[in-house]
Amino acid sequence: DARVTQTPRHKVTEMGQEVTMRCQPILGHNTVFWYRQTMMQGLELLAYFRNRAPLDDSGMPKDRFSAEMPDATLATLKIQPSEPRDSAVYFCASGLVLGGLAGAWSGANVLTFGAGSRLTVL
Amino acid sequence: GQQLNQSPQSMFIQEGEDVSMNCTSSSIFNTWLWYKQDPGEGPVLLIALYKAGELTSNGRLTAQFGITRKDSFLNISASIPSDVGIYFCAGPNAGNNRKLIWGLGTSLAVNP
Numbered sequence: 383d384a385r386v387t388q389t390p391r392h393k394v395t396e397m398g399q400e401v402t403m404r405c406q407p408i409l410g411h412n413t414v415f416w417y418r419q420t421m422m423q424g425l426e427l428l429a430y431f432r433n434r435a436p437l438d439d440s441g442m443p444k445d446r447f448s449a450e451m452p453d454a455t456l457a458t459l460k461i462q463p464s465e466p467r468d469s470a471v472y473f474c475a476s477g478l479v480l481g482g483l484a485g486a487w488s489g490a491n492v493l494t495f496g497a498g499s500r501l502t503v504l
Numbered sequence: 505g506q507q508l509n510q511s512p513q514s515m516f517i518q519e520g521e522d523v524s525m526n527c528t529s530s531s532i533f534n535t536w537l538w539y540k541q542d543p544g545e546g547p548v549l550l551i552a553l554y555k556a557g558e559l560t561s562n563g564r565l566t567a568q569f570g571i572t573r574k575d576s577f578l579n580i581s582a583s584i585p586s587d588v589g590i591y592f593c594a595g596p597n598a599g600n601n602r603k604l605i606w607g608l609g610t611s612l613a614v615n616p
Binding site for chain 2: 430497
């Protein structure tokens with residue numbers, strides 16, 4: 383089965399350190415999403431890319447977070463400097479999303495999630 | 505903004521029992537998605553619903569798209585230990601169809 387690969391699976395770091403999380407989307411998928419999951423907030427969308435171009439990063443704290451997609455096989459989420467409140471599980475998901483922003487969802491618009499990167503900032 | 509409310513928040517049941525959970529909103533949704541998250545993994549799509557009134561099954565799972573388009577239900581029949589996990593409902597944001605709104609999940613525990 384095709385899968386979304388995320389690294390690292392677990393990261394413990396100290397406040398102020400830089401953290402980079404990586405994601406390899408499924409080959410052929412044109413859209414990549416970054417989510418953050420916490421007990422209190424649930425799944426929050428941080429940013430998403432379509433055909434490697436950032437379409438929306440309004441869910442991301444801009445002062446410390448950055449998301450890039452240097453090529454079709456790699457998406458990165460960077461936090462610099464990290465803070466204890468950034469502790470969460472970060473998920474990458476990819477999908478083959480057809481049509482424009484107002485297009486109807488179809489069976490093709492299915493997101494496949496990676497296993498997540500659990501970040502602990504001390 | 506749009507929100508999805510899931511209930512119950514958590515359930516503890518005996519193996520073999522049937523399970524029912526729901527997802528409601530004050531807004532209309534045109535698509536309802538049900539995902540399951542196993543411990544330590546990402547969410548996996550179980551069932552997608554695209555039409556009001558639609559009833560769709562996936563093995564022991566059955567989901568319905570409410571006729572008002574403001575709710576959806578997921579039922580699991582004859583639960584087994586591997587049904588343990590968190591079940592999420594999700595639907596496309598009205599303003600940007602590519603962004604999903606997520607419920608906070610229903611956590612299911614099954615006693616063997």
